[in-house]
Amino acid sequence: MKAAAHLAVILGAATLAACASGGPRGDRGEPLRALLSADALVFVSFDADGDLQITEAELTAGLTHEFTRADTNGDGQLQPIEFQNWANTALGGGHIGPFRLDFDRNVDNVITREEFENEFRARFREYDSDEDGVVTRPELVRLLGQARPPAQPRTPTRLD
Ligand SMILES: [Ca+2]
Ligand SMILES: [Ca+2]
Ligand SMILES: [Ca+2]
Incomplete structure (x- = not known):
């Protein structure tokens, strides 16, 4: 999978998680942090x-x-x-x-x-x-x- 497509999947998942829990979460349920x-x-x-x-x-x-x-x-x-x-x-x-x-x-x-x-x-x-x-x-x-x-x-x- 190309990096850009992979990133889109991650962002899509993060968006879904944000809707469900009030903030994007990683695999272990901790809030995702990123260098913005x-x-x-x-x-x-x-x-x-x-x-x-x-x-x-x-x-x-x-x-x-x-x-x-x-x-x-x-x-x-x-x-x-x-x-x-x-x-x-x-x-x-x-x-x-x-x-x-x-x-x-x-x-x-x-x-x-x-x-x-x-x-x-x-x-x-x-x-x-x-x-x-x-x-x-x-x-x-x-x-x-x-x-x-x-x-x-x-x-x-x-x-x-
Ligand atoms: Ca300060
Ligand atoms: Ca200093
Ligand atoms: Ca200059």
Whole structure:
């Protein structure tokens, strides 16, 4: 069975389980957990002191490091090819979000440093469910089918 078809079967089963029990369940009846966005991988990598929490300072330092990594020609913005190359490595392939247009809010084909930071900071705030400014590992894990609405409105510059 092809991987895509297999995934469709799994998702179909998960949907049925969600209807029956209020949330998708695995073989042993435990709630299914999944990485719903690759932004969590990036945030985890920001944990410089290894205490399993990402602080505001670690977020700031991590964003600088990550933008510099992505901006290979050093012109201060991410061209589409730079974003794609970065997504292939930092986001584990770019098959799940965040996607280029999540960052490029004015759709001018480049991602400025400000757009890069705005999107990641908004996502950081969404993960920070207790709003203490620190994102812990449990805050990065979400149950399938139980995506939480943002704790606060997204940045007003959002164009969608
Ligand atoms: Ca930390
Ligand atoms: Ca660039
Ligand atoms: Ca928190």
